[in-house]
Amino acid sequence: MKWVRFRTCRTLPEAHLVNTELMRAGIPTEVRGESRLPLAGEIPFVDARVEVWVTEEHVLSAAALLAEVEAACAGPARTCPHCREENPPAFELCWQCGRDL
Numbered sequence: 267m268k269w270v271r272f273r274t275c276r277t278l279p280e281a282h283l284v285n286t287e288l289m290r291a292g293i294p295t296e297v298r299g300e301s302r303l304p305l306a307g308e309i310p311f312v313d314a315r316v317e318v319w320v321t322e323e324h325v326l327s328a329a330a331l332l333a334e335v336e337a338a339c340a341g342p343a344r345t346c347p348h349c350r351e352e353n354p355p356a357f358e359l360c361w362q363c364g365r366d367l
Contacts, residue, residue, distance in 0.1 A: 281316040
């Protein structure tokens with residue numbers, strides 16, 4: 267199985283969010299470079315980034331999945347019909363009251 271670098275992330279949480287979405291879809295993934303992150307500043311910042319790797323055969327499906335996720339996160343905020351709180355577009359539950367949007 268050949269692995270390829272799929273995404274380079276600036277932060278560890280970003281890398282794990284990408285990794286989790288891909289894993290939930292059954293796409294084999296690895297997060298690499300976590301140990302370099304604390305060295306940012308001691309080594310060039312571009313060398314301290316965290317990378318998400320996928321198997322070569324899953325690159326296209328991983329890209330399509332993340333495009334869907336990113337599209338869902340774009341757009342206008344949603345107002346909760348119950349408490350009138352504004353929520354990011356990707357939320358399914360209101361962050362304020364916890365009810366369905």
